[in-house]
Amino acid sequence: MDEHKHYPIDSAGRAVESNVPIVNADISVDSARSHVLAGMSRFETINYVYVTDAGGNLVGVLSIKELFRADKAKKISEIMKKDVIRVHPYSDQERAVVLSLRRSIKAVPVVDHDGKFLGVIPSDRVLSILHSEHIEDLLHVVGVQKSLHEVQSLGTESAYELFRRRIPWLLIGLIAGVLAAWLIRSFQFILEQELLLAAFIPAIVYLSDAVGNQTQVLFIRNLTFQELFKMSSYAWREVRIGALTAATLAVIFSAIGGAISGSREIAATLGITLVFSILAAMGVAMFVPWLLLKFNQDPALASGPFSTALRDISSLFIYFTVASLVLKSLS
Structure with missing residues (x-):
């Protein structure tokens, strides 16, 4: 042969x-x-x-x-x-x-x-x-889009080859961290006006990532059966799920945030931010794996760091933008 x-x-x-x-x-x-x-x-x-x-x-x-x-x-x-x-x-x-x-x-x-x-x-x-x-x-x-031959080769690849395959996507995460720091610095005037906003940054980022990761895992798995359903119908269903999820978490989070801070401005900021950041996170979770698959990249390997970076930056941007608008309108 x-x-x-x-x-x-x-x-x-x-x-x-x-x-x-x-x-x-x-x-x-x-x-x-x-x-x-x-x-x-x-x-x-x-x-x-x-x-x-x-x-x-x-x-x-x-x-x-x-x-x-x-x-x-x-x-x-x-x-x-x-x-x-x-x-x-x-x-x-x-x-x-x-x-x-x-x-x-x-x-x-x-x-x-x-x-x-x-x-x-x-x-x-x-x-x-x-x-x-x-x-x-x-x-x-389980979300692995590579062929059996490619999967079997992973066990025999050298440490350098595995390093070469992983490091580009991790560097994207590093760049995203630097951009997030720059973004926070750009909205420094908001933090100076209301320092307590900084305390809720981890929660905003975590909730967006949690919902996004959940959506992404299910979406990558369902890409295997994309012949069985229309992608537009699937996306519309996820939008409705996202809206219900965002509304539920936003009500709870704004109530807790308002109770902790004693500020209606912060409560409103947390609720509005969570709605938009969760919807954005779900959009990223579906769009990035689909795009990578179109370019013959493994979504299970590449979309994790890339999607996380996009979600974190978008969540921070939405948070500080909403905070600046709410504080300006209610002050």
């Missing part, structure tokens, strides 16, 4: 076995039997005999049983099946598995775009692909 390694890792061409019985359509059944028996020890699979023309194009197929039951004087062209199930080498391996199961065939022929016979995907390889696809589906359920 070394000659097929130039095909993509998950393509049908990568799984091709070329060492199979191949005969010409014009020879007799007796000659075909002799050819199969002579090569019995070297063939990798002998479920079927594949029939090609002078140019190597696949024109028919017959089973070993059909070959040895037929009249030996007949030509292969008289007994072969001309309507042959086939896949192209760049087709996904899963397509070959589906054809094998639906058509009850033990090996799936692979031909190029000119019809030239390249070989078959044998039954043992079909079972191996089916097993791999099932594992990938289970990985997708």
Whole structure:
């Protein structure tokens, strides 16, 4: 199979076995039997005999049983099946598995775009692909969007390679922390006017991150089943959930904040901030994984640090903007 390694890792061409019985359509059944028996020890699979023309194009197929039951004087062209199930080498391996199961065939022929016979995907390889696809589906359920091959390679990657994959997203978190510090400094005049606002910064950021992380985990998992529902309907449902969640938490948080601070301005600020920051956090939690998946990035690896950074900055910006407006209007 070394000659097929130039095909993509998950393509049908990568799984091709070329060492199979191949005969010409014009020879007799007796000659075909002799050819199969002579090569019995070297063939990798002998479920079927594949029939090609002078140019190597696949024109028919017959089973070993059909070959040895037929009249030996007949030509292969008289007994072969001309309507042959086939896949192209760049087709996904899963397509070959589906054809094998639906058509009850033990090996799936692979031909190029000119019809030239390249070989078959044998039954043992079909079972191996089916097993791999099932594992990938289970990985997708828990939010891992990588292929099985990519997941298996994680165990053999060097420390430097893992460092190289992780550090860019962590640097984003570091930059976000610096931006958050700059943002707080920019609203220093608000803190000077009402110092108690600083005491609620951890709670605002935590609640936004908690709701955002919850939404993000569920959304990444549900990306696996996006064929089963409309994304717009899913997003609208999440907006309604977010509105109910934000309203509930905002009422409770503003009441507690008002009781602690004894200030209606702070109570109003906390309630309004929490509504908008939670809705923003949920929006980020759905948009970032979807965008990363579109660019073939693993949302489970990349969206965590990136989304957290966006949520933290947006929550702080909303908090101080609302505080400045509320204090200005109620003062």
